[in-house]
Every structure is written in structure tokens, then in C-alpha cells.
Amino acid sequence: xxxxxxxxxxxxxxxxxxxxxxxxxxxxxxxxxxxxxxxxxxxxxxxxxxxxxxxxxxxxxxxxxxxxxxxxxxxxxxxxxxxxxxxxxxxxxxxxxxxxxxxxxxxxxxxx
Amino acid sequence: xxxxxxxxxxxxxxxxxxxxxxxxxxxxxxxxxxxxxxxxxxxxxxxxxxxxxxxxxxxxxxxxxxxxxxxxxxxxxxxxxxxxxxxxxxxxxxxxxxxxxxxxxxxxxxxxxxxxxxxxxxxxxxxxxxxxxxxxxxxxxxxxxxxxxxxxxxxxxxxxxxxxxxxxxxxxxxxxxxxxxxxxxxxxxxxxxxxxxxxxxxxxxxxxxxxxxxxxxxxxxxxxxxxxxxxxxxxxxxxxxxxxxxxxxxxxxxxxxxxxxxxxxxxxxxxxxxxxxxxxxxxxxxxxxxxxxxxxxxxxxxxxxxxxxxxxxxxxxxxxxxxxxxxxxxxxxxxxxxxxxxxxxxxxxxxxxxxxxxxxxxxxxxxxxxxxxxxxxxxxxxxxxxxxxxxxxxxxxxxxxxxxxxx
Numbered sequence: 001x002x003x004x005x006x007x008x009x010x011x012x013x014x015x016x017x018x019x020x021x022x023x024x025x026x027x028x029x030x031x032x033x034x035x036x037x038x039x040x041x042x043x044x045x046x047x048x049x050x051x052x053x054x055x056x057x058x059x060x061x062x063x064x065x066x067x068x069x070x071x072x073x074x075x076x077x078x079x080x081x082x083x084x085x086x087x088x089x090x091x092x093x094x095x096x097x098x099x100x101x102x103x104x105x106x107x108x109x110x111x112x
Numbered sequence: 113x114x115x116x117x118x119x120x121x122x123x124x125x126x127x128x129x130x131x132x133x134x135x136x137x138x139x140x141x142x143x144x145x146x147x148x149x150x151x152x153x154x155x156x157x158x159x160x161x162x163x164x165x166x167x168x169x170x171x172x173x174x175x176x177x178x179x180x181x182x183x184x185x186x187x188x189x190x191x192x193x194x195x196x197x198x199x200x201x202x203x204x205x206x207x208x209x210x211x212x213x214x215x216x217x218x219x220x221x222x223x224x225x226x227x228x229x230x231x232x233x234x235x236x237x238x239x240x241x242x243x244x245x246x247x248x249x250x251x252x253x254x255x256x257x258x259x260x261x262x263x264x265x266x267x268x269x270x271x272x273x274x275x276x277x278x279x280x281x282x283x284x285x286x287x288x289x290x291x292x293x294x295x296x297x298x299x300x301x302x303x304x305x306x307x308x309x310x311x312x313x314x315x316x317x318x319x320x321x322x323x324x325x326x327x328x329x330x331x332x333x334x335x336x337x338x339x340x341x342x343x344x345x346x347x348x349x350x351x352x353x354x355x356x357x358x359x360x361x362x363x364x365x366x367x368x369x370x371x372x373x374x375x376x377x378x379x380x381x382x383x384x385x386x387x388x389x390x391x392x393x394x395x396x397x398x399x400x401x402x403x404x405x406x407x408x409x410x411x412x413x414x415x416x417x418x419x420x421x422x423x424x425x426x427x428x429x430x431x432x433x434x435x436x437x438x439x440x441x442x443x444x445x446x447x448x449x450x451x452x453x454x455x456x457x458x459x460x461x462x463x464x465x466x467x468x469x470x471x472x473x474x475x476x477x478x479x480x481x482x483x484x485x486x487x488x489x490x491x492x493x494x495x496x497x498x499x500x501x502x503x504x505x506x507x508x509x510x511x512x513x514x515x516x517x518x519x
Contacts, residue, residue, distance in 0.1 A: 029217040029230075039214060040233035040240070047210055047241050057209070063216075070220070071213030 010037060012086050014045050018055070018075045019083030025058065025072035046073060054079035121179040128171045136164040163494075170497045173504030177430035192231030193218060199235040202361065204296035207241050214238070253294045257287025272328040274335025281347035282321070289355055306371035309439060312378065313357035316446030317350045323453040327480060330457065334477025342484055349445060349488050356442045364439075367432040373419035374439025381415040382447040384408070389455050389467060416440060416495040417502035424506025433503025441496050449487040453479065 007015070013035050018026060032042050049055035053076055060070040075083060140160055144150065151159065189197060196218055200211025214234040221230045261284040268279035324346070328334055338346070356364065364370075388408060419440050424433025456467040456479030466474050468482050 027217065027220070028213060029220050032217075032230075038233040039217070039230055040236035043210060043214060043234065043237040044240055047207070057213075067219050068212065068216040070216045071209070 007086070008045075010035075010041055011045050011048070012090070013037075014042065015049070015054070015075070015079065015083045015086055016090075018073065019080060019087070022075055022080050022083075025060070025074050027060075027070055027072060031073070049079065054082055121175065124179070125172045125175050128175055129168050132167045132171055133164050136160075136167070166494070166497045166501070170500040170504070173430075173508075174500060177504060177507060190227070192227045196231045196234050199238040203238055203241070207238075210241060211238060250291065250294050254291050257284075257291055261287055272325050272332075274328045274332065274338055275325060275343070277340045278324070278338070278343040278347050281344045282351055285347060285351035286354065289351065289359065293359055306368070306375075309371035309375035309443065310357045312375045313353055313443050313446065316378075316443060316450055317354050317357075319450035320350055320446045323450045324480075327453045327457065331476050333475065334480050337477045337481040338484075342481075345488060346484060349492075353442045353446050356438060364435050367423055367427050367435045369426055370419075370423045370432055370435035371439045373423050373436045374441075375443050377415040377419045377440045378443030378447050381412065381444050382451050384411045384415070385448055386451050386455065389459065413498060415444070416498040420499040420502035421506035424503040428507070430503055430507035433506045434500065437496060437499030437503050440499055441492050444491060444495065445487055448491065449483055452483040452487060456480075456483065 014031065014037075017031060017035055028039065028042060028046065031037070032039055035042070046055060050057055050073075056074050056076050056079075058072050060072050063069055137160070144156065150156070193215070196215055200208075200215050203211045214237065218227060218230055218234065221227045261280060264279040264283040265276050269276035324338075328338070384407075416437070420433040420437040423436035424430055426432065452467060457476065459465060459467050460476040460479065466476075466482060467479055468486065
């Protein structure tokens, strides 16, 4: 039986931020600023998401001359499914806090 | 911007010079204050002037080449950029893209303090990126490494109690290296870019361990000359030599010539050292003496300088010379140490004197302390300095023709 682990609050925040505009490509620095995360926290999360095929990456080559190409990120299909699951879990947790404890969400998640 | 220091090459060289000189003067003054007896005046002056002179020349050459290396894009970067670029370059192959991603994002950060924060935090990220290897294999290898480290102490301690700390430290370090190699690579495999030098260094490390074991078994009282800090240092240096030979970082393995030059120099040095001890006290005929005298004096200097100079010149880059320098020192340390201990025992059995200064009152175990100080202290410090100067001068002779590392 596979043991599932609830993603950390920071991972959840990154996934939900990427899911705000699921088709849009996002920059790492942009995510750092939006979420108030340091790159030392953000990049390991992005690496884990990409390793689990939850995150798609590409290079932005349309940068001003003399600047290196930037890395872009967006959720894959399974990443978007996870985001939906996490959003539902967050909503359910809010409801639970009002009415009492229930079962654990995110059974498909393997930890981050 | 007003009040902001602009770090030009000349300014960095000047600061480096002053840091080296002041640090050495302070250190030497403290050493003299506790010295009993004081050295003669000429010796003190030479000791005060020569080492920092060599270090300053070497450090200025390093700064000069680091700053002007055309193949490096770091010369246009500020310090946070250089720091992050260096950390990103050390990432394993499979994580390279993430290093480039962080470096590219840093280019978008404008404010100086924000750039430092972003760079330092990204460096932390490069150290803690998730392992690329498979977790079950990693767990298995970690388990084996921990078990081996735990078992090494009692097992070696039973045979040679004085070697217990060394055994535990060495096994732990080698285990950590193996765990790191598995974590960094999806399919860990042993790559030997230069098999002969790798085998030579590995054999040198094995011989050093065996020689220490034999020495301590024959002279158990010598364990007092291998206190825990010295044992840990010996273990760290020998493990470091193995790391360079078996899993050298990318920047060390780009020149095909450098490892071979370094290994050849190490063999020459070990042979010179052995020969110098074996011929000590003999009186060769005058013509042979005239030939041997300059060889015996110049050989130890040349073995460090020449390979680095030749590699720097052949590769047309400072980096190639530096690679030869590192390989030379890496191979010379274990080989010389492995020759020293048996020769020390032999010499002591003949006339009751130590190997290096012929002191007649010291116990045989003092050979171990001498070997540690010379092979693991003086050799790497001064040998590497001479080699760096060789690398710098070798690359400098090709600068006008347009340096271009073919690797």
C-alpha cells in the first residue's frame, strides 16, 4: 500500500498560485514575489513538482540581449488535478474547522 | 553609485596581497612569541618573507586569470552573480537546468541587497535540491555506510587501537561520498576519465593506510603521535585524495593531460624521496655528486612547478595548469606518506635516528608526527603554491596568442 503524505503549506501555496492561471507560464522570481517565498524554498518545491510530472518547464528565449534565457513553469494535467484536489481540501478543512474533524485528503500525493 | 566600492581586478589583487601579508605577519609574530628558542635572525627573516611572497604571487595570478578568463562569463558579473554561478556549476548534470534557471532569475533582480538575498537563498537551494537518485537505493547505500562506519571502530580498534578514530572518520567520509554520488546521479556508475592516475592515487591511499597500520602495530606507543584531531585530519586528506581520483568534479576532469602529468610528477617525487633517504650518508664519486646535487635540490621544486606549467601551456589555459596542480598534490600526498613510514622504521632500526632531521633522542613514533606535518601540511601548502605559480606562468606565455582551453 502506498503511503500518502500531505503536501506542505508552501507546496500547496505554489501549486494553487500556478493554478490561478493554469495555461499561463510563470517565472520563478515572479512566484517568489507573489508568495513571499525565498528562492531557497521555492526551487526545491518546483524541482519536486517537476520530478513528479506535476510541473511543465520551458525556456523563455525572448529576453533582452545580454540576458540569459529564463525558466518558465506551469502545471501539467496531473498538476492541475492536484491543484483542484488541494483547493477542495482547503475548502473542506475550512468547513471542518467549523463542524469537527473528517478524513484525510490528497491520497494521490506522494509528498513534497 | 556614490560611496560604492568598484571591485576592479587591480583592487582585488591589492586587497588579496594585504590580506595574505597581514595574516602571515600576525601568525608568524604569534609563533615567535611562543617559540623557545627563537630562530636565528636570517632564518626568521627568510621565514617571514619567503612564504608570503610565494602566496602573494600565486594569489595574484589566480585573481588575474579568474578575472580575465575569456571562456568564463563571470567576469561581467557582480559578487552575488559569481557566487550563484559557482554554486550552480557544482550541481550534478541532471540538475544543471535548475542552476541556470536560478542564475537567469537573479539577472532580473535589481536592488543590490535583494540580489544578495536572492543569491544566498538560491545557493542554499542548490545544496538542498531533491536527490536525483532512486530513494530505495539511496536508503540501502546509506544503511551500508552507517553500518560500515559503526563496525569500523571496533574492528580496526582490535587490531590497532591507535587507529580507531582514523578508521571511523575515514569510513564515514568515504561512506558519505558514496551516498552523495548515489544521490546526485540517477544511475550511479564509476567513471574513470584517467584510469592510470586514478589507480595510482587509490593505491597510494591504500598503501598509506596499510603503512600506518603496520607502523602502529609495530610501535603501539606511537599512537600518542596520532591524537584524534590528527587522525581525523589524516582521514579527511586521504578521503579527499580518493574523491579527487574517483569522483573528481567536472572542472578537474576537462584536461586529459593534467592527471597524467600530475601522476608522473608524484612518482618522480616519491622516487626522489626514497632515493634521498637511501643514499643519505653515502659518499658518491665527485662527478656523480655534481650531477646529483642540482637534481636533488631542484627536483622537489620542479615536480610541482613543471607539470602545472606544461599543462597550462599545452592547454593554453590557467585552468588546465590548475588541474595538473591539484592532481600532482593529490598523488604526491599519499605516495610520500606511504614511503615515509616504512623508511622511518628502517632508518630508526639502523641508527636510532628520525628520518627527516636525524634527531637521535626522539622516539621512533615521532616519525609519524613528522610524516603528518610534512606530507599533509608543508607539502600541500607549498607544493600547491608553486604549482599555481607554474600554472599561471604557463598560461601567461600563451595569453598573447589568445588563450583558448581546448577542453
